[in-house]
Amino acid sequence: MTTTEAPSALPYREVTDKNGRTFRIGESDVDIMGRHRRWMVILPWIGMMGISSAEYAFASAEETLHTAHGWNSSHIFWMMGIWVLFQGGVAFPVGKLRESGRFPARQAMMWGALGTFIGYLALAYSPNVILAYIGFSVFSGMGAGAVYATCVNMVGKWYPERRGGKTGFVNGGFAYGSVPFVFIFTGYMDTSNFKWVLVSVGIFLAAVVAFAGSFFKDPPKNWWPDHVDPLKVPDDPRARRALAKNPPAVKQYSAKEALGTGRVYIMWFCLLCTSGVNIFGIAFQVPFGNEMGFAGGIVATAMSLKAIVNGTGRGVIGWLSDRYGRKQCLLFVCLVLGLSQFGILLSGEAGSMPLFLLCSMISGFGGGAIFPMFAAMTADYFGENNNATNYGMVYSSKLLSGIAGAGLGSMVVNAWGFGGAFWLAGSTSLLAGVVALFLTQPGRPRKSVIKPNPQPTGGE
Template sequence: MDARVVNRSPDVVSPGLLTRERIVARAGFNRWLVPPAALAIHLCIGMSYGLSVFWLPLSRALSVGKPAPATCPEMGLATALVTTTCDWRVSDLVLVFSIGIVMLGLSAALFGGWLERAGPRKAGLVAALAWGGGFLVGALGVYLHQLWLVWLGMGLIGGIGLGLGYISPVSTLVKWFPDRRGMATGMAIMGFGGGAMIGSPLADLLITHFKGPDSAGVWQTLALMGAGYLVVMLCGAFGYRVPPDGWQPEGWTSPAARNRMITSGHVHLSDAHRTPQFWLLWAMLCLNVSAGIGVLALASPMLQEIFGGALIGRPDIGFGQLDAGEKAQVAAIAAGFVGLLSLFNILGRFFWATLSDRIGRKATYATFFALGCVLYGAAPWAAGIGSKALFVLFFCVILSMYGGGFATIPAYLADVFGTRFVGAIHGRLLTAWSTAGVIGPLVVTAIRQAQVDAGVQGAALYGRTLLILAGFLAAGFVANLLVRPLAERWFMADAGAPSDTAAAGPSGSFGIGRGGLTPAAALAWAAVGLPILWGVWITFGKALILFR
């Protein structure tokens, strides 16, 4: 037996409800109850994309009801962290998001191995305490006007919850759905994209409700949302179940025998990062995310500066010639564009990941990179001929593939490295996301500024930027081509658990056929589905302004 195999004896320290052995599904359990549990957690932590809704109200927290803002122009960062007399700057508040994304990558990488040993329920519990608790600490920081507490709560602690919450369902879902790996992970990771779609309008409503003559309404909103996230994520964590060792869907046979890109073995966590395949997949995710997140960072100004007055029926004037009222109209249309991109980002996570079950993960990523190159290259052409419809369409497809990359990569990892440690391997791979979160916005903003300094305006302003992003995807296409099946020497001789193709252990439907849509499953799906539909409705309503 491989000496590195994790000790699978019962955990005698943790409470019984949290042990991995306690959450092994019994006969009759419906596997379709697991995706809603994962969605419950991802819909909560996905609010990390919507934190910007708090920055403007917080930048005026001390000025509510006063004739002038409490600004301190000479204030340094060290002073900003502890001041109680000066309003915070938006630039200082935005760092909360950066801290959170960095902590997402670090915590996912550091605690992925522990997650595999402890099980998804324990990891989900810690994620709930960190994410919900981070909001509560942030609320205290806002109440006391201590920026360091906001950084600590919503950035550092919340970022740990982000990382653990993000990877907690991956290993569980690919084991429950070996026949539909892409679809299963796509459903969960779609929730992460949809978290802000629900959380942002909810936060707006709560801030408006709590706002008063002497309060911005933010600390109350953070406290209520933090408590709500804690409860919802705990429900998700306690909804997790893992299949019995060796379980496989009734009548299903592994495609490993007919597809060399899908393995029936398992690579140990300590070996995965030593393979060239891991770093090729790391590069693919980093390049795909860098290109997509670069567009998201500049989506609103890009549409405004390229089309200018054409957005409001005045194609004869550029953005710089618009008056204040016209710029406000153009900004509202650009906000609709951002909302539409977010919607395609979410839907793409499910669509592309599900499609990958049919055409394969390698072919799906090849599509992302090849089609992305074409669309990035064609976008300046669409801008040049003044076609807003084509320009918007191109970027909607691009953002769908950006989201699809996130959702497809866990299934790709399971195909290449096996399912035994896929959650932990996925956690380490997410450092590519943290890296891309720096590279993408940095590259596109630097290129844009260079163009502005050179006096470039209108459609030409972003042409070079888009071509460089197309170059990112071309490099990703090459990396994907180089991914090959792993050599036998990388696989564990005995993983301590049967492989995907093993016949040992229980088998059965666990929700296939007649057991699929039970009342419990319908209720669980309604609990997560109705908020998603509400978010889609709100987002679609805002996006309609593009077509008026």
């Protein structure tokens, strides 16, 4: 262990552990930004709620948009798929720009707010479907991607010692925020009022994103909370348990170094599969429920419950991963997500409304829980300093998962029916679980990931 004292005017010092990783300690969160770091959980959560309805409530507006504009259903589902493509596609370049200092967090959030408004304005007033693709799929998708990348990586930087639960909570905002809009788009909006409803929603959500983002601030590189010694077993039982199950990365990996470990490719494939299944469920659960004869209110309720449990699941699984380990929880989530697809199909075909609602909620849990797992795991494996870039590489799998889940999903439904599509979705999630078995933390012996030494090491 080595210690590097900073100049006396600065209230921090840098220490290096036995692996050569540097930690910046001595500064509190209040010293850095004038407020407790819990605000860097609450505000990103609010920002995530502001962008969620574009993905999780969009399918609920499909019928009105189809009737009002004359757009066919395939166009609308592809519109959602391309939105997801751009939302996931900007994560890597936004991460690079953020870490270079050329795209500060507040500026990223303002761009996200503008994109959110443009998206809803396009859905309301586009004279043809091409402009809707540009306004909603491209601009709203890129804006949401900038917000998502900024919010998720922000909380991980401020809570490096127990990021799972906090990351999951913030990630949950990406589902919670859609709940009221599912009911508005399904039960209130129609061809007589859809323009002012969509514009009003766009203005409100853009204001939410801009307000939350105006207070964002990143911690310094290598920052570690002043009350947790990174070279010793923490006194705080929550931090001690989280670090035992999920040891910090052995070094700060650059994007090139992270790719060289091979883990990024495994994460990318697993997220591609599970995210595609999640998006398939979001896009097609409402049409499937309608085809099975469930009343519109029941279908909307199922979708809302799915969104609520989706958001709750992100926080719960993040907390559980701090206690039991990221990889173990990721395997559990892949299993739950896969089996729930079979449950939705069988309950719908049987006409069982209670079972349909239950399976919908379970699917929502699994579909939401995958994202905080990969967000936290990326920082665990590769460090916080380049996490925006590294997670951007993993999250870029949504470039394809949106198209696979919504666009290609519509083709599978047309060719094989809902039965074949749900069986394929469930099997895909189970395949992701098998592949995830090969994930291990780079640079650390496998046994230290599974059974780290719980005793103080005396400064090592």
